[in-house]
Structure formats: C-alpha cells, structure tokens
Amino acid sequence: MIARPGAGNRRVVAGLALLALLFSLVSFGPLVSPWGWDDTDFAAFRQGPSATHWLGTTQSGRDVFALTLRGARKSLLIGVFVAVISTGLAAVVGTAAGYAGGRVDRILMRGVDLLLVLPPLLIVVVLAPRISGGVPVLVALLAAFMWMVTARMVRAMTVSLREREYVLAARFLGVSAPRVIVRxxxxxxxxxxxxxxxxxxxxxxxxxxxxxxxxxxVRPPDVSLGTLIADGHGAAAVRPWPFGFAAGLLVLIVLAVNLLGDGLRDVLDPTGDGR
Structure with missing residues (x-):
C-alpha cells in the first residue's frame, strides 16, 4: 500500500513549485519585456500600468516591470549565496570541533560563543558604508553572522556520531579525519x-x-527589492505600483522558501509527526 503524502510533502511541493515559477519569471521575464531595467522613457514619468509599460514607470521614467525582475533576481542570488556560504561554514566548523574534540573543540567553540554575543545588525550597519566591493562584500558580511547556531548543532551531532561503530571502524583502519567526516x-x-x-x-x-x-x-545604479521598496514607499498611497509589486514579490519569495524549509524539516525529521 502506498502511503499518502503528509503535510510536509505538500509544503515541499508547493514551495518548489512557487520557487520554480519565481525563478522562471526573473530569468525569462526580461527576455519578453520591451524595456531593460536601466532604460529610461523620457515620455512616461510616473505612469500607471499600460500596454507600453506593463507595471507602470517610476518618477524617473524607468520601467517598473523590468526593475522589479532585476531586483528580485539580485535578492534571490544574494539569498542563495549567503545561505550556501553560511551553511557550509557551519558544517566545516561544527564537524571539525565535534570530531577533533579537546583543544580544537574548545578554541572553535569559544570563537563561536564570542561571535554569538556580538550584535550582528549593528556591526553590518557600521561596516557596510565603510567597505567598498558591492554585492560580494554584502554577501560576506551577511554570511559571517548566520552560521554560529547551526555550527553548535552540527558540533553536538558530530560528537554523537564519532562514537558510532562505523566511524570507530574507519578510524581504527587508519582513515584520515577529513575523509571520515566527508564519507x-x-x-x-x-x-x-x-x-x-x-x-x-x-x-x-x-x-x-x-x-x-x-x-x-545594494547601491545605485543597481537595484534590489529593498531599494525598490524604499524608492516607492513615499508615494505608495497615490502611485502604488513601484512599491506594491516589489513588496508583493518579496513576500512570495520568502513564503516559497519558508514552505520549502518547513516541508523539508517535517519530511527529513524521523522523530516528527509531519504536523
């Protein structure tokens, strides 16, 4: 008998479907748009949605549809890169500390504890305006303060795993520590x-x-969803299209990712009940 998919499976499917739709939109939308994100229409300032400008124009005559897709693509790329770097760093530090133990464990975990007590938002706010480098520096700053809690969880699980029979057997056979961790x-x-x-x-x-x-x-002339929301919020009551479409797309992206994450947690957690 085939088991019916649980709530976790449905959330994974919904999150993946919505993410696929959003990635398709930001990837192929600019190909069908008659305007580029950096184009200016000097005959259409602050215009509403029309056949020429599908989502209207900004106060500087730029196409809202093209700008919103550019901003969503930038925000998605930053989010993916930050997540990969922070999770990878947590995996490296956590497994190294948990597997090595002793002095290595104490040094790495004291470093993690120190970073946990620092105010990340305040540090990023202070450092960001003083460091040039654009998006790569922003990615590095965000990733630098998002891995510590996961590293402690990985370290605790690694301490338990290193006492398993198959890990002990590999160590007795002389397999190197990096290879044991990876395999x-x-x-x-x-x-x-x-x-x-x-x-x-x-x-x-x-x-x-x-x-x-x-x-x-993200600094001008480039855009992200945050810059578009900032530019459009002042006139949102009378010209809602620059603000509304960017904010709506931000909500959809976060909703899709959270659906996927919550669904994966329920599906992959062997002790959960899927609710």
Whole structure:
C-alpha cells in the first residue's frame, strides 16, 4: 500500500513549485519585456500600468516591470549565496570541533560563543558604508553572522556520531579525519544542513532587503527589492505600483522558501509527526 503524502510533502511541493515559477519569471521575464531595467522613457514619468509599460514607470521614467525582475533576481542570488556560504561554514566548523574534540573543540567553540554575543545588525550597519566591493562584500558580511547556531548543532551531532561503530571502524583502519567526516559524518547531517540552508535563504533575503531599504545594501545604479521598496514607499498611497509589486514579490519569495524549509524539516525529521 502506498502511503499518502503528509503535510510536509505538500509544503515541499508547493514551495518548489512557487520557487520554480519565481525563478522562471526573473530569468525569462526580461527576455519578453520591451524595456531593460536601466532604460529610461523620457515620455512616461510616473505612469500607471499600460500596454507600453506593463507595471507602470517610476518618477524617473524607468520601467517598473523590468526593475522589479532585476531586483528580485539580485535578492534571490544574494539569498542563495549567503545561505550556501553560511551553511557550509557551519558544517566545516561544527564537524571539525565535534570530531577533533579537546583543544580544537574548545578554541572553535569559544570563537563561536564570542561571535554569538556580538550584535550582528549593528556591526553590518557600521561596516557596510565603510567597505567598498558591492554585492560580494554584502554577501560576506551577511554570511559571517548566520552560521554560529547551526555550527553548535552540527558540533553536538558530530560528537554523537564519532562514537558510532562505523566511524570507530574507519578510524581504527587508519582513515584520515577529513575523509571520515566527508564519507561518514556529513551524510548523517545532510537533512539538518538542507533545512538550514533553505531557511537561511529567506533570512538572508529579508536582511538584504532591510539593509538596502536603509541604503546600506545594494547601491545605485543597481537595484534590489529593498531599494525598490524604499524608492516607492513615499508615494505608495497615490502611485502604488513601484512599491506594491516589489513588496508583493518579496513576500512570495520568502513564503516559497519558508514552505520549502518547513516541508523539508517535517519530511527529513524521523522523530516528527509531519504536523
């Protein structure tokens, strides 16, 4: 008898379907748009949606549809890169500390504890305006403060895994520590890392949008969803299209990623009941 898919499976499917739709929109939407994100129509300032400009124009005559897709693509890329880097760093530090133990464990975990007590938002706000480098620096700053809690979880699980029979057998056979971690420890942590990476995407997108809204993230002439929301919020009551479409797309992206992350957590957690 085939088991019916649980709530976790449905959330995974819904999240993947919505993400696929959003990625298709930001990837292929610019190909069908008659305007580029950096084009200016000097005959259409602050215009509403029309056949020429599908989502209207900004106060500087730029096409809202093209700008919104550009901003969504930028925010998605930043979120994915931050999630991959932060989850990868958590996996490396956590497994190294848990497997090595002793002095290595104490040094790495004291470093993690120190970073946990630092105010990440304040540090990013202070450093971002003083460091040039654009998006790569923003990605590095965001990723630098998103991995510590996961690293402690990975370390605790690695301490338990290193006492398993197959890990002890590999160590007695003289297999090197990196190879044992890669072949025997990390596969057991794959579910945790997958869920963490998926949820970190939405956290990173929200953080980037907030910083860009404050003028500390993506800088002009480039755009992200945060900069578009900041530019359009002042006139949202009378010209809602620049603000509304960017904000709506941000909500959809975060909703899709959270659905995927929550669904993966329920599906991959062997102790959960799927609710």
């Amino acid at each position: 025997h420890v990390l596969p057991q942590l794959a579910s945790l890392l997958a869920v963490d990476a998926s949820l970190n995407v939405s956290v990173a997108i929200i953080a980037e949008s907030g910083l860009s809204y404050l003028g500390l993230g």
